[in-house]
Amino acid sequence: MDETQDATIVSLDTVVSPDTVNYITANFIADFIAEDLRTGRYTYVHTRFPPEPNGWLHIGHCKALIVDFSMAQQFGGKCNLRFDDTNPEKEDSSYVEAIKRDVRWLGFDWEDREYYASDYYEYLYDLAVRIIKKGKAYVDDLSEDAISEYRGTAAGDKNNGFSLKAAIINTPPGRNSPYRDRTVEENLDLFTRMRQGEFPDGAKTLRAKIDMASPNLLLRDPVMYRIRRDTHYRTGTAWCIYPMYDFQHPLSDAKERITHSLCSREYENHRPLYEWFIQEAEVFPSRQIEFARLNLTHTVLSKRYLLKLVQEKYVAGWDDPRMPTIAGLRRRGYTPQALRSFVTQIGIAKNDSMVDIAFLEYCLREDLNKHSQRVMAVLRPLKLIIENWESDREEELEAVNNPEDPAAGKRRIRFSRELWIEREDFAEVPPPQYYRLYPGNKVRLRYGYIVTCTGFDREPSTGAITAVRCTYDPETRGGNAPHNQKVKSTIHWVSCGHAIPLEVRLYDHLFQVERPMEVPPGGSFMDTLNPQSIEVIPTAYGEPCLGEAALGDRYQFERLGYFVRDPETREDSGGNKPVFNRTVGLRDTWTRTIKKIEKKKADFS
Ligand code: ATP
Ligand code: MG
Numbered sequence: 001m002d003e004t005q006d007a008t009i010v011s012l013d014t015v016v017s018p019d020t021v022n023y024i025t026a027n028f029i030a031d032f033i034a035e036d037l038r039t040g041r042y043t044y045v046h047t048r049f050p051p052e053p054n055g056w057l058h059i060g061h062c063k064a065l066i067v068d069f070s071m072a073q074q075f076g077g078k079c080n081l082r083f084d085d086t087n088p089e090k091e092d093s094s095y096v097e098a099i100k101r102d103v104r105w106l107g108f109d110w111e112d113r114e115y116y117a118s119d120y121y122e123y124l125y126d127l128a129v130r131i132i133k134k135g136k137a138y139v140d141d142l143s144e145d146a147i148s149e150y151r152g153t154a155a156g157d158k159n160n161g162f163s164l165k166a167a168i169i170n171t172p173p174g175r176n177s178p179y180r181d182r183t184v185e186e187n188l189d190l191f192t193r194m195r196q197g198e199f200p201d202g203a204k205t206l207r208a209k210i211d212m213a214s215p216n217l218l219l220r221d222p223v224m225y226r227i228r229r230d231t232h233y234r235t236g237t238a239w240c241i242y243p244m245y246d247f248q249h250p251l252s253d254a255k256e257r258i259t260h261s262l263c264s265r266e267y268e269n270h271r272p273l274y275e276w277f278i279q280e281a282e283v284f285p286s287r288q289i290e291f292a293r294l295n296l297t298h299t300v301l302s303k304r305y306l307l308k309l310v311q312e313k314y315v316a317g318w319d320d321p322r323m324p325t326i327a328g329l330r331r332r333g334y335t336p337q338a339l340r341s342f343v344t345q346i347g348i349a350k351n352d353s354m355v356d357i358a359f360l361e362y363c364l365r366e367d368l369n370k371h372s373q374r375v376m377a378v379l380r381p382l383k384l385i386i387e388n389w390e391s392d393r394e395e396e397l398e399a400v401n402n403p404e405d406p407a408a409g410k411r412r413i414r415f416s417r418e419l420w421i422e423r424e425d426f427a428e429v430p431p432p433q434y435y436r437l438y439p440g441n442k443v444r445l446r447y448g449y450i451v452t453c454t455g456f457d458r459e460p461s462t463g464a465i466t467a468v469r470c471t472y473d474p475e476t477r478g479g480n481a482p483h484n485q486k487v488k489s490t491i492h493w494v495s496c497g498h499a500i501p502l503e504v505r506l507y508d509h510l511f512q513v514e515r516p517m518e519v520p521p522g523g524s525f526m527d528t529l530n531p532q533s534i535e536v537i538p539t540a541y542g543e544p545c546l547g548e549a550a551l552g553d554r555y556q557f558e559r560l561g562y563f564v565r566d567p568e569t570r571e572d573s574g575g576n577k578p579v580f581n582r583t584v585g586l587r588d589t590w591t592r593t594i595k596k597i598e599k600k601k602a603d604f605s
Contacts, residue, residue: 027348029067029289033075033260036287042259045077049103049110050084050249050263053095053233055303056318056325057102059360060264063294063343067262069108080256081110085118086248088230096233098318102326106336117243117252118234124243125195127251127281128206128224132187136280137224139190140179140207147205150175151212151220173213174220180209194227197240201227208247210276218273222246250274254283261286264293265352294346295354298509299324300516300525314529315510321566321581322510322533332507333554333564333583338367354515361584368554368562368583373401373408376446376492377542377557377580379504381420383467383496384437386451389417394497397447397478413543415448418496420541425491426468428456435488437468444490446558450476492558499541503570503579504563506535538570542580549578561585 036042047068051057072079081103085091103110117124131137142150152174182190187206194204206225214220224247229240250273253261261274267290274288295301301324309315309323319327329339342363346355376399395415402408421437430438437443437453444450451470459466476485510533516525546555549565557563557580566579 027291028350029071029260029262029291029348030074032289033071036259037075041287044259045072045075046080046257046259047072047077047262048080048082048115048253048256048258049108050082050252051099052084052087052090052303053092053099054087054090055095055307056098056327058301058303058306058323058325059296059329059339059343060294060301061102062106062326062339063346063348064262064264065103065106065108066340066343067291067348071260071262077259078113079108079110080113080115080258082115082252082256083117084245084249084252085116085232085234086243086245088228088232088242091233093233098327102330105330106326106339115252115256116234117248118232120248120252120255121235121239121243123255124248124251127283128191128243128247129188130282131208131224131277131280132191132206133184134280135184136209137187137206138177138180138182138209139187139194140177140205140221141203142177142179142205144202144205147177147207147223150177151217153217171215171217174217176212177207177221180221191225194225194241195239197229199227201229201240203227206241208273208276208280210273216269216272218246218269219276222273246270246273247277250277250286250288251281251283253286254278254281257284258286261288263288263290265290265350266293290350292349292352294343295352296324296360297354297357297514298511298516299357300511305517305525308526309510312526314526321505322507324510330552331564331566332581333368333562334364335367335371335554338364341367357509364584365562365586368556370404371402372554372556372562374399374403374556374558375543375546376413376494377502377504377540377546377560377563378420378422378492378494378499379537379540379560380423381539381541382423382426382465384419384421384426384451384493385467385469386417386419386472387454387469388471391417393417394495399447411545413447414495414498415445416495416497419445419493420496420499421468421491421493426453426456426465428465436491437470442485442487444476444487445472446490446492447478448493449473450485450487492560494541494543496541498544500544500547501572501574501577502540502542502546503577504537504540504582505566505579506537506582508533508535539577540580546578546580549580554583555580556586559586 033045049065049068051061069079083096128137152172190204191206193199204227205223207221207223210219210221212220223244225241225243227240228242231237271288278285300306306323306325310318315323318325319331321328321332342360345363396412397415398410399413400410426437427434439453439455442450442452449472451472453468453470455469456465457467509530511528512530513528516528519525519527551565551567553565555563562583563580564583566581568579570577570579
């Protein structure tokens with residue numbers, strides 16, 4: 001299936017509006033379902049989420065999950081988890097486990113309704129026989145290549161409505177296979193022998209007899225079964241023929257008495273086929289309804305493309321924090337709440353759109369801001385020496401854990417003569433509008449004192465600055481302490497004698513361009529990968545409490561962004577160094593974009 005991201009970027013000013021928050025419940029799918037219940041087409045609602053276990057789930061699946069589960073819930077129905085596992089070459093039980101873990105983490109509960117299309121092989125086989133007996137399917141000896149050549153190629157091959165329209169006008173009819181008119185008896189005999197393993201892989205297929213002149217190429221006698229000797233992760237070698245997706249999917253839905261089979265838009269052209277199989281197999285009439293696929297800028301959302309990144313080792317695995325997979329986002333520090341809020345606010349539309357990744361980050365910040373404990377950490381350390389502080393003197397200062405949440409309380413942090421500050425918070429010669437430390441200037445040390453820079457030390461051979469010197473004013477203790485000095489800047493710090501070393505990883509977009517799938521002919525989406533999507537800082541320093549952080553604990557490092565404890569730990573001479581991933585920076589590019597748009601609008605009106 002072609003799932004290129006050829007949609008327009010979601011208009012920035014339509015997304016963030018209070019009206020869209022409830023968009024999941026108020027959407028066209030809900031309207032269809034309500035109408036179906038009103039007319040009596042169905043008396044209940046039952047949906048399913050049908051991943052193929054050939055990769056890990058991504059954020060697009062979060063949208064599908066929300067649609068499937070929320071529609072069931074809204075109408076008092078149920079939602080199944082079904083693995084569409086009919087491709088032995090690509091599927092694996094490790095994928096099943098990863099998918100289940102991620103669905104659960106996102107907060108969806110399928111209870112005991114866990115199904116596998118591979119459990120339906122016998123049932124599907126019987127339905128294929130039923131269709132053969134009606135004269136509606138035949139065994140073909142043409143090769144895969146010959147089949148597609150006979151079928152013809154046209155713009156209609158693309159899975160979107162526009163090219164279908166073009167196809168209706170432009171496509172010449174396909175040609176019938178010379179085996180199309182085999183008798184029912186011959187077809188039944190050959191199909192039985194296909195199952196028994198009499199023919200080599202690829203020697204024969206079972207095809208639906210529909211319409212070789214259809215403008216929709218998918219209806220030109222699609223393949224229902226192929227011969228493939230491969231060990232399936234669940235059925236082993238019990239079968240050497242495997243059903244194709246378009247045949248398997250509607251009939252699996254029917255078996256589970258699914259009422260509304262909700263799927264993304266790349267299946268739109270498959271709908272007539274979905275209905276044809278249901279009708280010819282004479283099974284429960286499930287109904288397919290499509291919604292817009294989620295596309296995000298600067299990434300790709302399709303398992304098969306993500307698999308390529310994993311296989312070719314552009315990322316460290318499916319859960320690499322740069323991946324748009326649920327596991328990658330979790331390791332990066334995303335919360336289920338942020339992901340669900342993002343999808344809910346975008347809403348469900350019919351037309352595909354491309355959503356700015358800045359909006360996802362905005363939803364994330366909204367959530368993290370409320371719940372993350374604040375701490376101080378220094379990524380690029382430079383020593384600050386307070387000359388009028390005795391070398392063995394220590395003091396405890398009080399720091400607020402979360403200004404958004406008074407219940408989070410306060411903590412005590414150690415202050416001493418030597419501190420780590422950020423290298424960029426000192427300038428030998430200040431650039432214009434620089435209010436941080438430079439000789440003669442004052443800043444406040446967060447939660448601590450106001451200090452005045454008195455000078456700095458230089459390494460004679462290299463000229464590098466090795467330490468900054470200052471004096472403190474004892475009258476200015478604590479952020480809110482009364483004092484008569486005003487400073488323009490507050491900087492963060494940690495005490496050299498108390499801070500613990502950390503490894504910190506900073507991330508950037510995985511792809512340099514907004515739409516990696518839109519590459520010039522002959523190119524690949526891989527060409528647009530960002531070679532600088534990760535920066536590792538081997539030795540940063542943080543407050544000692546970070547040493548006790550559990551995996552997945554989230555923090556705001558003041559002035560630096562939101563960070564999460566990674567499962568990895570680094571060996572260090574002084575013990576083990578915890579690893580922290582930057583989830584997202586503090587700067588909100590989204591609101592700025594919106595403001596810019598609003599300003600432009602105002603300028604024009
Ligand atoms: P593949 O590349 O293997 O086709 P996929 O990413 O499309 O992988 P599927 O297993 O085909 O994943 O999809 C499972 C379900 O999730 C389907 O119902 C599909 O419609 C839906 N889905 C997949 N991708 C998206 C997306 N980007 N937005 C919304 N729904 C999606
Ligand atoms: Mg797909």
